Amino acid sequence: MDDVDSDDVKILLTDAWGISGRHDLNMTLDQLLAGQQQNLFDELVEKNKLSRMPLSEFVMQSRVARSLEGMNQDDYTVLVNEATSASLRWAQDGIIGWDWARYVHLLRLAFLAELLDSDESWKLLKNLEQPIKSRFKNWDSFGKSYLNGRTFWQGTASPMDDVISRLNTDP
Numbered sequence: 456m457d458d459v460d461s462d463d464v465k466i467l468l469t470d471a472w473g474i475s476g477r478h479d480l481n482m483t484l485d486q487l488l489a490g491q492q493q494n495l496f497d498e499l500v501e502k503n504k505l506s507r508m509p510l511s512e513f514v515m516q517s518r519v520a521r522s523l524e525g526m527n528q529d530d531y532t533v534l535v536n537e538a539t540s541a542s543l544r545w546a547q548d549g550i551i552g553w554d555w556a557r558y559v560h561l562l563r564l565a566f567l568a569e570l571l572d573s574d575e576s577w578k579l580l581k582n583l584e585q586p587i588k589s590r591f592k593n594w595d596s597f598g599k600s601y602l603n604g605r606t607f608w609q610g611t612a613s614p615m616d617d618v619i620s621r622l623n624t625d626p
Contacts, residue, residue: 464568472561480565487558488582492604493551495519499538507535538607545603551590552597553604555583 468474474483498519502508510531514520523531562579565571571579591597 459567461567461569464564465570468564468568468570472564474561474565477570480561480570484558484561484579487554487561488586490551490554491519491522492554492608493549495522496538496542496550496604496607499535500542503535503539507532534610537610541603541607548596548600548603549590550600550604550607552600552602553608555587556601556604558583 468480472479472483474480498517499513502513502516508516510523510526510528513531514523517523523534526534559580562571562576566573566576587597591600
């Protein structure tokens with residue numbers, strides 16, 4: 456930690472995560488632990504499976520639409536189409552692995568930014584132990600869930616997906 460400038464990490468937390476203090480950090484950690492992207496994915500699929508719901512209507516009815524702020528109707532339509540077509544492929548592993556991996560990453564950043572001390576970080580990390588054990592049968596399933604979530608969040612598959620797939624089949 457000596458070679459990390461905590462002020463630089465604080466700037467990163469503010470710019471990339473919208474976190475400017477402990478309150479923001481706790482709210483974001485709670486959202487990730489609860490499955491922020493998984494919940495959005497599930498709600499997009501559920502509310503659009505019979506017919507496509509316009510963005511404005513989805514935002515009014517959604518519990519989790521905050522993450523869609525600033526999105527236009529065309530991008531929303533693409534997101535809905537991708538989510539509904541992926542829902543069957545991703546049903547087994549889901550995308551919550553992405554949320555939980557981001558939770559761990561955020562804990563590390565918060566520690567480096569000196570928003571959390573080591574004991575607090577470990578205690579918060581322990582919050583993931585039971586949910587992960589209950590949700591995933593092995594690390595491969597967790598990894599697939601992470602990749603599914605990353606693809607959903609990014610909007611497209613990444614070249615890293617192929618690398619990770621090769622590592623899983625030919626370590």
